[in-house]
Amino acid sequence: DGGITQSPKYLFRKEGQNVTLSCEQNLNHDAMYWYRQDPGQGLRLIYYSQIVNDFQKGDIAEGYSVSREKKESFPLTVTSAQKNPTAFYLCASSIGHNQPQHFGDGTRLSIL
């Protein structure tokens, strides 16, 4: 079955630690996205990538980094510079411009 796989489902971070969230898709989509979802805030775009080896900052990129070395994979690193990382993180992909995005089932990140 085609889809987007995010792992892990739950992740805990200690103070000062970087953590990496995995996102893999087998839909052969060119574009991939990372969002953060907080209660009452809706979805906020962190980073997106239209093509391998290229990515752009979204609305709230500070404290996050990404890479896009393969079409199927778009990992997100939450760095120690992100002071309020507790949130639900969603990865999405789409065929391209104007097209709907398809989402994974998210990773919930909490601080120890």
Next chain:
Amino acid sequence: QKEVEQDPGPLSVPEGAIVSLNCTYSNSAFQYFMWYRQYSRKGPELLMYTYSSGNKEDGRFTAQVDKSSKYISLFIRDSQPSDSATYLCAMTQGGSEKLVFGKGTKLTVNP
């Protein structure tokens, strides 16, 4: 004014009711409109995708776009307890790689 406004609810209806969910927007360049359903602790799932104005029906769901009023709606007929979820609207303009989302409306359908 926010680009997309969506009443967060919560909205509570009895089983079998017709549900109306709505979003308003300010950017007249938006042409592509989507509705997503999100269950608790899950990712959003695409329900409807429409282009420009008009209606689109899929089973118990109807999406309506009124570009002159900058207003979109999702109607759910014969609502079921399994429809209980948060519903997000999203939209984009031609050539854009980004979607703009509403904050979501939480719906509960009571048996």
